[in-house]
Amino acid sequence: xxxxxxxxxxxxxxxxxxxxxxxxxxxxxxxxxxxxxxxxxxxxxxxxxxxxxxxxxxxxxxxxxxxxxxxxxxxxxxxxxxxxxxxxxxxxxxxxxxxxxxxxxxxxxxxxxxxxxxxxxxxxxxxxxxxxxxxxxxxxxxxxxxxxxxxxxxxxxxxxxxxxxxxxxxxxxxxxxxxxxxxxxxxxxxxxxxxxxxxxxxxxxxxxxxxxxxxxxxxxxxxxxxxxxxxxxxxxx
Amino acid sequence: xxxxxxxxxxxxxxxxxxxxxxxxxxxxxxxxxxxxxxxxxxxxxxxxxxxxxxxxxxxxxxxxxxxxxxxxxxxxxxxxxxxxxxxxxxxxxxxxxxxxxxxxxxxxxxxxxxxxxxxxxxxxxxxxxxxxxxxxxxxxxxxxxxxxxxxxxxxxxxxxxxxxxxxxxxxxxxxxxxxxxxxxxxxxxxxxxxxxxxxxxxxxxxxxxxxxxxxxxxxxxxxxxxxxxxxxxxxxxxxxxxxxxxxxxxxxxxxxxxxxxxxxxxxxxxxxxxxxxxxxxxxxxxxxxxxxxxxxxxxxxxxxxxxxxxxxxxxxxxxxxxxxxxxxxxxxxxxxxxxxxxxxxxxxxxxxxxxxxxxxxxxxxxxxxxxxxxxxxxxxxxxxxxxxxxxxxxxxxxxxxxxxxxxxxxxxxxx
Ligand SMILES: Nc1ncnc2c1ncn2[C@@H]1O[C@H](COP(=O)(O)OP(=O)(O)OP(=O)(O)O)[C@@H](O)[C@H]1O
Ligand SMILES: [Mg+2]
Numbered sequence: 001x002x003x004x005x006x007x008x009x010x011x012x013x014x015x016x017x018x019x020x021x022x023x024x025x026x027x028x029x030x031x032x033x034x035x036x037x038x039x040x041x042x043x044x045x046x047x048x049x050x051x052x053x054x055x056x057x058x059x060x061x062x063x064x065x066x067x068x069x070x071x072x073x074x075x076x077x078x079x080x081x082x083x084x085x086x087x088x089x090x091x092x093x094x095x096x097x098x099x100x101x102x103x104x105x106x107x108x109x110x111x112x113x114x115x116x117x118x119x120x121x122x123x124x125x126x127x128x129x130x131x132x133x134x135x136x137x138x139x140x141x142x143x144x145x146x147x148x149x150x151x152x153x154x155x156x157x158x159x160x161x162x163x164x165x166x167x168x169x170x171x172x173x174x175x176x177x178x179x180x181x182x183x184x185x186x187x188x189x190x191x192x193x194x195x196x197x198x199x200x201x202x203x204x205x206x207x208x209x210x211x212x213x214x215x216x217x218x219x220x221x222x223x224x225x226x227x228x229x230x231x232x233x234x235x236x237x
Numbered sequence: 238x239x240x241x242x243x244x245x246x247x248x249x250x251x252x253x254x255x256x257x258x259x260x261x262x263x264x265x266x267x268x269x270x271x272x273x274x275x276x277x278x279x280x281x282x283x284x285x286x287x288x289x290x291x292x293x294x295x296x297x298x299x300x301x302x303x304x305x306x307x308x309x310x311x312x313x314x315x316x317x318x319x320x321x322x323x324x325x326x327x328x329x330x331x332x333x334x335x336x337x338x339x340x341x342x343x344x345x346x347x348x349x350x351x352x353x354x355x356x357x358x359x360x361x362x363x364x365x366x367x368x369x370x371x372x373x374x375x376x377x378x379x380x381x382x383x384x385x386x387x388x389x390x391x392x393x394x395x396x397x398x399x400x401x402x403x404x405x406x407x408x409x410x411x412x413x414x415x416x417x418x419x420x421x422x423x424x425x426x427x428x429x430x431x432x433x434x435x436x437x438x439x440x441x442x443x444x445x446x447x448x449x450x451x452x453x454x455x456x457x458x459x460x461x462x463x464x465x466x467x468x469x470x471x472x473x474x475x476x477x478x479x480x481x482x483x484x485x486x487x488x489x490x491x492x493x494x495x496x497x498x499x500x501x502x503x504x505x506x507x508x509x510x511x512x513x514x515x516x517x518x519x520x521x522x523x524x525x526x527x528x529x530x531x532x533x534x535x536x537x538x539x540x541x542x543x544x545x546x547x548x549x550x551x552x553x554x555x556x557x558x559x560x561x562x563x564x565x566x567x568x569x570x571x572x573x574x575x576x577x578x579x580x581x582x583x584x585x586x587x588x589x590x591x592x593x594x595x596x597x598x599x600x601x602x603x604x605x606x607x608x609x610x611x612x613x614x615x616x617x618x619x620x621x622x623x624x625x626x627x628x629x630x631x632x633x634x635x636x637x638x639x640x641x642x643x644x645x646x647x648x649x650x651x652x
Contacts, residue, residue: 077572081566084567098561117247161569
């Protein structure tokens with residue numbers, strides 16, 4: 001299996017006044033292509049901090065982070081922006097769409113930063129919106145869409161650059177369980193078509209969709225286990 | 238095309254589109270923000286237009302009277318050095334002085350005595366109250382650039398004989414003879430019948446006021462002495478130099494000749510002044526530059542206030558859109574992309590403001606055009622655009638820099 005992410009003994013330390021907060025104390029893990037990993041743990045255990053580092057939004061205070069064999073810890077802001085743009089697709093709990101732009105423009109945006117010409121951008125943005133089942137909502141703005149639809153737009157935006165990995169930090173946290181299940185079905189489909197997914201969640205049922213669950217506590221990995229009986233939404237229907 | 242250049246152009250183009258979207262999303266505020274720039278640009282363009290107009294008007298007015306002229310006078314037009322009472326105590330300049338000067342001065346191409354009076358002029362029911370009258374000789378016309386729309390100036394015979402003939406400025410002729418046909422008719426000038434022999438062409442310059450040929454009448458100086466004024470009245474000697482290079486020489490000669498004519502000994506001061514149009518011009522230029530400095534100060538101030546306003550709004554905008562900036566960074570916007578986006582937003586807002594200001598200035602220019610021979614200057618337009626762009630870039634930089642520096646994690650967490 002091709003290794004995408006290799007993290008060795010990283011820590012993330014925040015200085016709050018005189019006190020040092022070890023959001024991540026010492027974490028090592030590997031993610032391979034087409035893995036589907038859930039990260040769990042109590043609030044404040046460092047899940048989001050780990051996701052931000054994996055997603056190159058943040059850099060570790062110490063330790064080594066290799067993304068597709070490249071040392072991210074030593075990259076400058078521009079190089080990190082390029083990795084985020086081309087290799088990583090983010091899905092957030094609060095969707096984080098541009099509120100005044102249409103679904104189409106939101107999905108198109110990463111491709112603008114990638115420097116693609118308009119015709120290619122539009123074609124790929126349509127395609128991505130189609131994949132998440134929103135072909136008939138391209139001209140809607142976020143406030144004209146339901147929560148589930150907004151999260152689909154966000155997923156389309158994460159997909160559109162054909163990234164190496166999709167990072168979702170509590171993607172169902174703001175959705176009811178029915179809509180949450182729909183989103184999980186979408187992730188499952190993406191996984192089956194070859195995508196690599198890391199998902200942060202509080203809910204055991206959601207985590208059971210993944211192949212592997214990493215449990216964090218106080219900035220340390222508590223366990224890293226294969227899920228024996230995965231919940232597969234597709235099979236249930 | 239070079240790949241780097243084309244990708245830079247792409248980035249600029251997409252950046253501008255993103256900025257336009259952001260501005261369109263905040264139309265009301267953008268419009269309010271730009272008010273300072275609108276006023277600033279409107280002021281700077283209108284002022285430069287008006288000043289240009291004043292300048293042209295004065296040039297026109299002065300050149301219609303002859304720009305290579307000297308005026309030998311008891312009074313100094315612009316002379317802060319000699320106290321007024323000293324000027325008052327000078328001997329009057331008499332007709333005899335004029336004749337002797339004319340005889341002795343070799344350089345001028347034309348000379349004429351002149352003096353002024355005011356008389357009410359009537360033709361039937363049409364009246365011009367206290368019209369400004371230049372009383373002079375037939376040579377006067379040669380010292381000016383005046384043209385006739387009808388008739389002629391008075392002749393040497395009429396001049397010497399002090400005949401009751403008059404030449405009217407165009408505005409006067411229009412008032413007395415609204416339907417034309419002035420030449421040949423007799424008008425009543427302060428109770429005397431005078432025959433109109435000529436009407437001048439319109440000069441169209443308001444700046445000279447009473448001195449504007451449009452608003453004057455011209456009569457033989459001998460007629461004035463016979464009917465309206467004492468022969469002892471001080472006159473002005475109008476002297477025309479052959480060309481502008483000769484003006485100084487003519488002036489030097491005039492001083493020498495006049496000292497002789499007035500019988501001054503070597504240790505006596507000149508008891509006459511040699512006046513020049515240039516005096517008027519330099520006086521005007523002084524006034525214009527005072528207006529200019531004041532105007533540019535005000536303009537600069539309003540642009541400065543406008544720029545501060547834009548900067549302020551951009552800071553607010555960056556604060557408000559922190560999350561948007563976080564999102565953009567998370568999906569791959571680089572520092573310089575964000576920097577460029579906010580700078581171009583500020584620049585576009587300013588440019589809009591500048592263009593609106595320009596539109597107002599064009600309208601104001603049309604209104605001014607009714608009094609001043611002027612139109613918007615092309616360089617003022619270019620300047621206005623450059624100023625508004627520069628204001629945008631300068632005032633947008635600090636907020637844009639702040640935006641570009643935001644940490645993506647913090648920005649995404651911002652509520
Ligand atoms: N910018 C920061 N400054 C200081 N401390 C921080 C900062 N960001 C996170 N922390 C701390 O790091 C720890 C881990 O935070 P993190 O957001 O990763 O938790 P989490 O596991 O995602 O929790 P939740 O489930 O509530 O989202 C927390 O104790 C938090 O207070
Ligand atoms: Mg979290």
